[in-house]
Amino acid sequence: MFVPTTEKERQEMLRTIGVGSFDELVGSIPEKARNPSYRLPKALTEMELARHMEALGAQNRLPLSFLGGGAQEHYIPAAVWAVALRGEFATAYTPYQAEASQGTLQLIYEFQSMVCRLLEMEVANASHYDGASALAEAVNVALLDFDGRNPGRRGAVKKVIFPETLHPHYRATLKTYFHQRADVRLECLPCPDGTLAPSVLAGYVDDSTAAVAASCPNFFGLLEPAGELCRAAHARGALFIACVDPVGMGILAPPGSYGADLAVAEGIGLGIPPSFGGPSLGLVAAKRSLLRKMPGRFCGLTADRDGRRGYVLTLQAREQHIRREKSSSNVCTNQALCATAATIHMALLGPEGLREAAELCYGLSHELASALTDVPGFRLKFGGASFYNEFVLQCPQDASQVQRALLKDDILAGYPLGADYPWLKDCLLVCATETKTRADLRRVAEAARKLPVAAAR
Amino acid sequence: MIQKGEATIFEKSVPQRRAIRFPATEGLPSSKDGLPAEHRRAAPAALPEASELDVVRHYTRLSQLNFSIDTHFYPLGSCTMKYNPKINDQIALGPRFSKLHPLQPDETAQGILEALFRLERALCELCGMDAFTLQPSAGAQGEFVGVLVARAYHQKRGENRTEILIPDSAHGTNPASASLGALTPISVRSNVRGRLDVADFKSRLSPKTALVMLTVPNTLGLFEDDILEIAEAAHRAGALLYMDGANFNALAGLVKPGDLGVDMAHLNLHKTFSTPHGGGGPGAGPLGVKKHLEDFLPVPRVVEEAGLYRLRGDFPLSVGRVRAFFGNVGVLVRAYCYLRRHSAKEFRQISESAILHANYLKALLKPAFEAFVDEPCMHECILQTDPKRMNGVRTMDVAKRLLEYGFYAPTVYFPLIVPEAMMLEPTETESKQSLDEFARAMLAIAEEARMTPERVKAAPQSLPVKRLDEVGAARNPDLSWPGRVPSA
Structure with missing residues (x-):
């Protein structure tokens, strides 16, 4: 237990508060629900915990x-987590007080900058939960953008098209996020040849298509004809969302180079170990014109009263804590510590x-x-x-x-x-x-x- | 006209400088020969070029511009900034857990699956729930899953319920999650005692109500003492009761939400279960449910069958997947470690100390800062700055001046229904000495507000930056360092 308060201090505090016993402080909890019985194992000391977890770890094989x-x-260079795990990064929270959080803020700004450069996109946010939920948020941006461009069609069904070569978990996540929306239809196209042929896609894209999402490389590792798919989407006014491999960006054409409107990526591998699937981060980047529809946090460069450079969370008027039910996303946290590791990793490489x-x-x-x-x-x-x-x-x-x-x-x-x-x-x-x-x-x-x-x- | 602060890593970049190198690729197939031109990157990604020391020093220096739990008292209300035990990081990042691949066959991942299974069982026990999903990546995603579960439950029963009742004191994520789940949030008033106004609540309850979302204790740091009546009314109307467990640090070991009539609740493991907040995530927002909702939980789920732990995806009524793979497992491992360090009795001591500390702090600050509701609080308290009594000094000024005294500021201007709100959550891990020092600083600031208000309004003067131009930042956003212009 990590409570420092001694019995003597406890009594002093109760006296200062002006109550005779602790129970007077929790009188608003219904009597019948108070102090239930629990069946939990006994507490372990740190050493016992280490032993227990070692035993569990031994049941995990690493072939x-x-x-x-x-x-x-x-590969993750040793310097990545040696620095990212510093208490000043790991045990801070969302930089609400900018003056006391310039470290995290500048780091996020550098993260956004590196993601833009990696993907050759114009704007990137402070990160999202993972690649799959990042894609769901990107699709939501495309839906909002479609509504904005087609005010007359509001409420009519919008299509989101993707090939079956998109990661199965990503497709499942899209379904979870959008199946309850009466105005959204998800269409998954079969790909017997392992990639989506642009001519096939062209047959499905129409004026009600808000977005086409495809990954390159796709789930099979194959390179989709992303540029042609993007052109087929654009030909009917749909946005193109590319899912990419961030490390692959070392040699592969970045999504900005073929005109993707939104780009997302899974951050595992970018200084982040697999950890049975998480935590990692989802990269979300877009063309600048979509900025104000994007989810999540942004950090911006600005000046203080003396004109000195400083960083703040910005564009918060989009977010849930201001707009509540009218915000486009319910995202509150990003994956800041993973973004910290990813930033250090990219700088080292x-x-x-x-x-x-x-x-x-x-x-x-x-x-x-x-x-x-x-x-x-x-x-x-x-x-x-x-x-x-x-x-x-x-x-x-x-x-x-x-x-x-x-x-x-x-x-x-x-x-x-x-x-x-x-x-x-x-x-x-x-x-x-x-x-x-x-x-x-x-x-x-x-x-x-x-x-x-x-x-x- | 921006002057130079700590330069960016891009400004420190020197062409051709290197840190990490990889082995030579001699003899291996080359992308230059095999990769079609249309798929090849034209110019290298414009990342910084730096030595290892450049990078380590730059980011270490940046870290030193932060306040954090490890360096400062951090009474940020609603965020439960308690100590994060170091051993938990060490275990979660050890190779036997961090190197596990999410698609490994179950039989090669028995250790992690057992830890996750045990974590679920322990959370069920602490919450009085029958099942938990560990998938949601954050509290907000837990809420979203809760909304989907409620939808699926009512649909299964052939009912079309479209509304969610949410108190006006709730976190913004509640109504936002409702919208994301395509349900309509209906705001319910708080009463003068800072609790849900039961009469207003009942007047809005209808056959259209799918879900009632309560935060317990609420964002005013108060226990919803009418919760049994609220639960009963909700259930009689056919609605479900959801508890936002963001503030569970006041309840663990003291009360089981399941005993209060709650049908489902999410927890923020980065709060009550002490995983590092990381500058804004990653967290984890598991959702617990009673038996009648279990079938709707997201997949995959950890099950134990004949002594073998497995991930199972075949639950036909499930709302589906909310992310790739299993969840923020590294966070879950840390939470499991934290959990195993405490018995039920110790959890109760944690909650009691969190409550004691908040009430103590409130008592110390009473001479200068009024409590929004003058009765005992739970793990956090809401105080107000009175600009009329303080020469126009506002809560934001107090917050900024506090930073100069070496304390992170409380949550300010939340909940929205309290003018000039300050939300203080000292947590159980802070000592009486830190609370006393913090109170002395607050009282000194109140005194300054009377004697030299300009000093408070101009704060901070001694930190790396003074107050920043937020309006300018939002009007003309500079979100990335000027670099190579994208070719698109």
């Missing part, structure tokens, strides 16, 4: 892993470090793809398409069984796609990042070669 699927593991990391991802994953497809029975499911650092590997049998068999060699070869894509039951989604070595690639390829079903061929 040689080629899992990606929207949460890629990347710099343009060249980011490029090297992305290039290694590209090189190692392509070498891995060659090594695995050399094993009889394994092939690339979408052979002709370009990928960045993740690919769909068709296996000679049910992919879950392959995954399980390789786990015996302490290798997590990838993510079986059958649960999300019944037509890809024999496919594994395989990823390699700069955290892998060529020896690691050889190890998984050799293990695959020894699988009974591969050997039988």
Whole structure:
């Protein structure tokens, strides 16, 4: 327990308050609900807790892993969390008092700046919960923008179109956020070839389409024809929302370069460990014209009374604590500590470090793809398409069984796609990042070669 | 005409300077050969170019411009700025938890799943609920899920209920979450005692009411003493009662919301369960529900089957997913660690101390600052500055002057229904000495307001910056450092 107050101090306080006993302070709580019984385990000391968590941690296995699927593991320099975990960052809160929070504020401003530069977008907010909810918020911006541009159609159904190559969790999140809206229809387009063909998209986009959302690279690791998809959306007045891989931005065309109106990304890997899925952050960036419809916090550069540079939370008139039910989003916090780590991470990598990391991802994953497809029975499911650092590997049998068999060699070869894509039951989604070595690639390829079903061929 | 403060990392950038390097890619396939031109980045991302020391020093210096719990008393009301035990960070960031991939097969992640399962059970026990979802990433997302659960529950029963009753003292997230869930928020008045006006409440309750959202204790730091009557009326009208548990630090170990007729409640783990606030997140906002709402909780859920912990997604009535993967697991691990450090009796001591400290502080400040409602408060108290008595000194001035005395300011101008409000939450982890020092500073500021009001109105003078031009910042927003102009 972390209560410093001694019994003597407690009595002094009660005297100062002017009550005889503590119970007089809580008289407004209904008598019958007070002091219930609890069944909780006994308290642990710090040392006992450490032991308990070590025991639980030992039940978590860390095999040689080629899992990606929207949460890629990347190297995190030691300096990132050494600085981010400083109490002044970690134990501060939302910078309501700007004069006593310039550290967090300047950091968020630098974060916004780096995100803009990374994605070549004009404005970025202070971050959102994760990639999926960031996409939901971006879609909401597009819906608001559509209403603003089409005042006569208010209330009529607006379409939001995305391909099935968008992360399954992102699609599910969109459904949760918008299924109750009578004026919104979500349309998911099938992609039997692994990417969305612009001509197919053009057949679905019409004047009631508020947004087209696609990820590049997509869930299969393939590079969608993002520029053409963006043009197809724009041709009918719809906004284009791109989901991207932030580390991939080291070598891949940024969404701003092909005209995306909004861009979102998952922050795992940007100085943030996977941690079983969170906490991380969602990057949300947009064209400047959408600024006042954007959710979340913004930090702005301004001046103090003496003209000295200073930073404040700004554009708060959009937010829930001012506009309450009229605000476009209910977001209150951002993921500031994760944004802190991401900012330090990006500063440490710099343009060249980011490029090297992305290039290694590209090189190692392509070498891995060659090594695995050399094993009889394994092939690339979408052979002709370009990928960045993740690919769909068709296996000679049910992919879950392959995954399980390789786990015996302490290798997590990838993510079986059958649960999300019944037509890809024999496919594994395989990823390699700069955290892998060529020896690691050889190890998984050799293990695959020894699988009974591969050997039988 | 802005003068230079601490330069940005971009100004400190020197072309070609490096910090982190990666191994050479010799012999590996190259993106230059394989990546089609349309997918290739034309120019490198214009990130800063700095040495490791440049970066470490820059951000360490920035950190030193912050007030924080570790360095200052931080009585920010409604935020529960209590001590965050260091061991919890160490455990959550250790490789056995932080390196776990969210798509790992369940059998390789038994440790984390067990921790999450146990956390859910313990939260159920503390709240008197039957089930919890740990998915919501923040309190606001917990509220949103609550709204969706209420919708789904009524729909399942074939009822079309479209309204949510919310007190006018509520956090802005409540009505915003209602709107996001496509329900109509209806504001209910507070009475002179700072509680929900039961007569006004009953007059607005109707067959259209889906949900009643109460914050307990409320944002005035008061326990809603009519809650049993409110719950009964809500239930009789067929509505559900939701408790915003942002202020649960006053109740843990003392009262179970489930015993008060609450059907569902969210908790802010970064408050009551002491995970670091991080300068504004990440938090976690788990939602607890009674049995009749369990089937509607988001997926996936942690279950225990034959001694094996699993993530299950096949709950047909579920409202669905609210984010990718499982939740802010690193935050959940810290909260679990905090929870295991305390027995039920100790949780009660925590709540009692939080309440004791708030009342003590209120008593010390009474000579100069009036309490909005003059009766015992729970874990926080609402005081008011009276500009008429203080030569025009307002709450914002007091807040700014406090910073110069070395204290972070209370929450100011909230709740909206209290003029010149200051919301103080000292928490249980502050010592009597910090409370005494803080009170001395507040009383000294009140004295300054009488003798030298200009000094208070001009504060702060001694911090890295003076008061900032917020109007200018919003009118012409400068949100990113001028860099390479986007080619688009």
